[in-house]
Amino acid sequence: MSQRTAAAAGRQPGKGSLAALAAILPVAALLLWEALGHYGMISELLFPTPSTIARAFVSLAQSGDLWIHLRISSVRALSGYALGGGLGLLLGLLVGLFPRTEKLLDPSIQMIRMIPSLAVVPLFILWFGIGEQSKVLIIAKSAFFPLYIQTFLGIRNVDNKLFEVAKVLGFSRFKQIFRLVLPAALPHVVLGARLSFGLSWLGLVVAELIASSSGIGYMMSDARQFADTPVVFVGIFLFAALGLLTDSLLRLLEWRLLRWKDSYKG
């Protein structure tokens, strides 16, 4: 026990310096950008300097507009993710566990998968208007497929040798699913959850840029109309930061759930 914690501690000290390593490139790029803008070597209109963007961010935050848009966008992304991801997980489980369901559903699902999200936007707007419904559905369509495919794949990749073990240990059908198939499929499911979340953000931007009167995407397209480039950049950075934040949370979850995995750590 003590040996293992000691070994784990041996890997820890690198963490801070690794974070510094990851920061080198972005920080250097920002400094260069600021300098180029400061000396007038790039157009202030098309490439506002980081400091200008930061000022735009602060004023948006102070007026409160930013938080309103942010809240609306987050609610949309999360509800779309919950709807699409939840359905993807559920159908992935059903299709993975029962070959008959696979025959019934999978071909149709694969067909729908081939339709680009952008292509269904006009249809969704016609059907559901430009209200919340159409946006949540566009996001849900994006979030559905990674979780569906990964869950399906995870279940079908369970080692047959472990199934034999379950047989000789007399697992019931119920326990075969909950004690063998689901834990074994978990690495794939977690990966699917992460990929789905990334696509949820993408779906959100698509939905908000095309038809919306609120949200971060709307804030950006509105700013574009008035050539308010700093605000467009604020939107881009917000998406990046939120995406990174949620992905880190999901990775933390992944680490908690998959501690047992023995994989290459570099």
Next chain:
Amino acid sequence: MGSALLEITNLDKRFETAKDTVQALRGIDLQVREGEFVTVIGPSGCGKSTLLRIIAGLDTDYSGTVRLGGAEIKGPGIDKGFVFQEHRLFPWLTVEKNIASDLSLRDKEVRRKVDELIELVKLKGFEKAYPRELSGGMAQRVSIARALLRNPKILLLDEPFGALDAFTRAHMQDALLEIWRTNKTTMILVTHDIDEAVFLANRVVILKPRPGEIRAVVNVDLPYPRKKATSSFQELRLNVLNQFEKVEELALTDGAGI
């Protein structure tokens, strides 16, 4: 040692391949008494693992009868413990949870038996370790404990120490004998190691390949614990080796070897 626990009568097993049928086992007759330790030995391809899988109920496509405790074997179940060549532990479960597998450790009876077994296979202090943190020998001991938890009538071991180094293997053989003598579980162990077969068993069953038939059964009447260096052990070992070599010659002259 009591009456016959396992009765195999006139067992035939064929594998159908695309081109032809392979007779894997032919006319196997074998009785194993309660509490007995039987090892099955033979060159690769003699059907020894197939025989074990049939007893375990993992393979039910054969002719002849296989009875355990008087009842025909219908399929796998907890009355037949099985230890595979690879440990096949669930990688997401700790040692103690692997031993319990589908049973809950919150059940006091299960908890008590798991603790007992951890003591028996000498893994105290590793209850919370994951399989990736274990050595090959430790992992195999966990899988033996897992098979024993359900109090099987018979424990079937399919070359359980085949992948271990010589030192660990000798260690594991001692450990297995100790378990056998403490628990009095009937055991059938398949191996291709003559020393191992003689060291462990009351009886050594020698199979010959193509088709898999019992070539000879050698009784090992040496008291436990056995010493591999004694002349009586070496004599028995030579006896088995002679039979085994005849089997190997047969396999080679048949031209079916490779």
